Amino acid sequence: MAASQAAASPPRGHVPGEEGVWVFIGGDLIVFAVFFVTYALARQQELALFESAQALLDRRLGLLNTLLLLTSSLFVAQAVAAVRRGDARARRLLLGAILLGSGFVVVKAFEYSAKIAQGFTLNSNSFSIYYYMFTGIHLVHVLIGLGVLCFTLSRFDGTGRMQGGVALIEGSGAFWHLVDLLWIILFALLYLL
Amino acid sequence: MTTKSMTMKLCTYMGAIAGTMMFVGIWPVAHMFPPLDPSMPVTEVAAYYRSHQIGILAGAILIASSSVLFFPFLAAVATFMKKIEGPVSPLTWAFVMVVAFGFVTLFFAGLIFTAAAYRLDRPDAVIGTLSDIAFLLFVMPAVPAFVQNLLTGFVILGDRRPQPILPRWLGYMNLWTGVLLLPGFAIGLFKTGPFAWNGALAFWMPAVVFGIWFNLMIFAMLGAIKRDALGGE
Numbered sequence: 001m002a003a004s005q006a007a008a009s010p011p012r013g014h015v016p017g018e019e020g021v022w023v024f025i026g027g028d029l030i031v032f033a034v035f036f037v038t039y040a041l042a043r044q045q046e047l048a049l050f051e052s053a054q055a056l057l058d059r060r061l062g063l064l065n066t067l068l069l070l071t072s073s074l075f076v077a078q079a080v081a082a083v084r085r086g087d088a089r090a091r092r093l094l095l096g097a098i099l100l101g102s103g104f105v106v107v108k109a110f111e112y113s114a115k116i117a118q119g120f121t122l123n124s125n126s127f128s129i130y131y132y133m134f135t136g137i138h139l140v141h142v143l144i145g146l147g148v149l150c151f152t153l154s155r156f157d158g159t160g161r162m163q164g165g166v167a168l169i170e171g172s173g174a175f176w177h178l179v180d181l182l183w184i185i186l187f188a189l190l191y192l193l
Numbered sequence: 194m195t196t197k198s199m200t201m202k203l204c205t206y207m208g209a210i211a212g213t214m215m216f217v218g219i220w221p222v223a224h225m226f227p228p229l230d231p232s233m234p235v236t237e238v239a240a241y242y243r244s245h246q247i248g249i250l251a252g253a254i255l256i257a258s259s260s261v262l263f264f265p266f267l268a269a270v271a272t273f274m275k276k277i278e279g280p281v282s283p284l285t286w287a288f289v290m291v292v293a294f295g296f297v298t299l300f301f302a303g304l305i306f307t308a309a310a311y312r313l314d315r316p317d318a319v320i321g322t323l324s325d326i327a328f329l330l331f332v333m334p335a336v337p338a339f340v341q342n343l344l345t346g347f348v349i350l351g352d353r354r355p356q357p358i359l360p361r362w363l364g365y366m367n368l369w370t371g372v373l374l375l376p377g378f379a380i381g382l383f384k385t386g387p388f389a390w391n392g393a394l395a396f397w398m399p400a401v402v403f404g405i406w407f408n409l410m411i412f413a414m415l416g417a418i419k420r421d422a423l424g425g426e
Contacts, residue, residue, distance in 0.1 A: 020350075020365040027369035034398055038387050122382060129386050133394075137375055144372075 016080075017171030025178050028141075032182055035137075039130050039189060046126055053127035054190065056120060061111045062191040065104050066184060072100035073180040076149070076173045083169050088160030091153065094169070097176070098149050101142060108139055131190055138179070138186055145179045148172040198418050201269055205414045208266025212407055214259035215299065219331075223252025223306065228328050228391045232384040235321030242310050242320050249310040257303025260296055267292045269414060274348045276423055277358045284351075288344045295337030302330040332390045335377020335399055342371030342406075358422045363413045370406040374399050 015022065043050045075097035082090035112132075115121075122132045152172045155163050162169060220226035224245055229238060242249060271292075274285040309323035349357070349364030376395040379388055387394040417423075 018361065020361045023362045024365040024369045027366070028372065031373055031398065035394065038393050042387070126386060129383065129388060133376065133379065133388055140372075140375060 017174050018167050021171040021174055025174060028178060028182075032185070035134060036185065036189060039134070042126060042130065049125055050127045053120075053125055053131075054193070056115075056118070057131070057191050058111060058114070059191050061107055062187050065107050065111075066187050068100050068104045068107065069180045069183050072097045072104070073177055075100065076176050080166070080169050080173045083162045083166050086161065090162065090169075091156045091160045094149060094153050098146060098153065101146050101149065101176075104142055105139070105146070108135070108142075134186055134190065138182055141179050141182065145172075145176050148175055195421075195424070197423070198421060201272065201418050201423065202415065204265040204269035204272075205411055205418065207262050208269075208407065209411055211259045211262035211266060212404075214255050214262065218252040218255025218259065218303075222255060223249045225249070225252065225306070225328075227396065228332070229324065230391055231325075231328070231389050235317045238324050239313075239317035239320040242324065243313045246310050246313060249306055253303040253306035253310070255303075256306065257300050260299035260303065263296050263299070264292075266411075267296065270345065270410070272423070273359055273414065273417065274345065277348050277352045284344050284348050288341060288348075291337050291341045291344065295334050295341055298330045298334045302327050305330065328390055329380070332377055332380055332396060335374040335395075338403075339371045339374045339377075342367045342374065346371065359417055360413055363409065366406065366409055370402055373402045 075093050079090045079093035079097065082088075082093055120128060122128060149172055152169050155168060157163055216226075229241060233241075267289075271285055271289050274288055275282050278285050305323055305327040309320050309327060313320075346364045346367035349359045349367065350361060352358055352361075352364075376388055377399055380390040380395050383389040383392070383395075386392055390396055
């Protein structure tokens, strides 16, 4: 299998994962780019409302989630490197990444329920629509990403080696970095700007 | 060319005909593309139906008929999926069931557009209600379509053959299309803004992506038929 050769020494110009993953990632980036442009236009029209509504968001929870996802991404990157050199620690690194990602989901659930308790709900104002829909769609990405990482975790054999080469963990890692990247932009747009 | 691949080809082209019919029906004939503004008062909605009656009735015939013609195309997709999955094919069966109710909504949308425009001496509120139901039937099937796309994507990516029946990028394309249709879930919650049924993110983006997905499916399926991917093992 070509992937196991790649595992030994990644050739120059090697595309991580299989090419098709990048069709998906590119497509998703286009979609979120459309989201962000729509948001920027809406924000410009009702600047005062957006600014006062944004001030209600809890930046600390946003920052905590950013740190959780960034650390999780780092763990995935380390896991990919470990699989490439046949290091049995890859499995534990991947498990750590999944736990950190699950932490993101828990924090998000607390954040949503606190917001709803304060009366800041989906249709409160035009900002709240963007806040809930964008973070909600992103949360679906996180859940899909966690599913993919769990599937990858199940592909390790008893000795902690990856079955079927490095392409699977590279592909799922690339998707996880996408989830991370999108969150950083969302965090900046919704919480900080 | 064998008879079988001829039939597959015809079924695939039927999708292109169905898509064109639906689009012609909803857009230049019925003038319902983009959909009427969900925040429009019912008196204006009723007035719109009264001034566009013939167009809406004719467009509704095209929309309802296109619903039927999508099925040979979907059957061709299912044939490919069955070939990939083999004798034990739960995802193909799930696909067949999901599209059966997901695409039938198009028939009902046409039917209810007809009912709304049929007797114009009805009270405005009745015409408005029927119009709402028709548009919800038209846009909300993003929900079954999401599942349908995920199933198609999983089956294509699960193909372990050295030369896959359908190209792997098409699998990822299906997953992407599915994710994009997600905002359609929430149209019931909004009357204005990007997530309303005429909004940029719940309507325009899925509509454009659906168009791209549809054409790429036809393109890839015709390619697979041409190299006789279904014949032999």
